[in-house]
Amino acid sequence: MAITDLTGIGLYTNLSELGLWDNNITDISPLAELNNLETLLLSALTELNSDAYDPEDNPSDINNDGSINTFDLVAVAPQFGQSGENLDGDVNGDGIVNIFNLILVAAHFGE
Ligand SMILES: [Ca+2]
Ligand SMILES: [Ca+2]
Numbered sequence: 001m002a003i004t005d006l007t008g009i010g011l012y013t014n015l016s017e018l019g020l021w022d023n024n025i026t027d028i029s030p031l032a033e034l035n036n037l038e039t040l041l042l043s044a045l046t047e048l049n050s051d052a053y054d055p056e057d058n059p060s061d062i063n064n065d066g067s068i069n070t071f072d073l074v075a076v077a078p079q080f081g082q083s084g085e086n087l088d089g090d091v092n093g094d095g096i097v098n099i100f101n102l103i104l105v106a107a108h109f110g111e
Contacts, residue, residue: 002011006030032074059091060108
């Protein structure tokens with residue numbers, strides 16, 4: 001059964017690793033409650049996508065606080081599905097905020 005709603009996941013505060021691939025998540029904001037989350041696996045493509053990524057420029061740090069964590073994922077969430085220029089959540093710069101942008105942020109989680 002695919003997961004479509006993460007509401008209530010904040011109860012699992014000791015969760016340190018979470019895999020969400022093959023699910024149909026539309027709202028990841030409940031993840032902000034998971035303070036111990038260290039690894040978020042959104043897709044088996046995570047490694048593949050991180051290879052195409054320039055570590056010198058770190059757009060995955062969306063709120064520019066020097067680390068990549070749930071706050072950056074949550075910053076992407078409100079822009080999910082939007083397209084256009086100057087979207088912070090469009091970390092790969094292709095003009096649309098979609099699951100691949102979440103994967104890119106997740107690939108650098110904890111940095
Ligand atoms: Ca950040
Ligand atoms: Ca994009």
